[in-house]
Amino acid sequence: MRAMNGESLKDLNEAMKRVAAFQEEMEALGFKMKVSVSIDLTKNWEERAKPK
Numbered sequence: 001m002r003a004m005n006g007e008s009l010k011d012l013n014e015a016m017k018r019v020a021a022f023q024e025e026m027e028a029l030g031f032k033m034k035v036s037v038s039i040d041l042t043k044n045w046e047e048r049a050k051p052k
Helices: 006-049
Strands: none
16 A cells, blocks of 8 residues: 555546536435435325315
8 A cells, every 4th residue: 555656546536526426416306306205205195185
């Protein structure tokens, strides 16, 4: 591990940035999905709550 030169550190830094950006995108997508799922669930409950 000690043999890390400046180049591999730069590469590692770039990779970490990419991973962080990817994680943020995934979290944003996950959030959108959660929101739409909870809206669907709310609609379902409203449908069920209506007297038949």
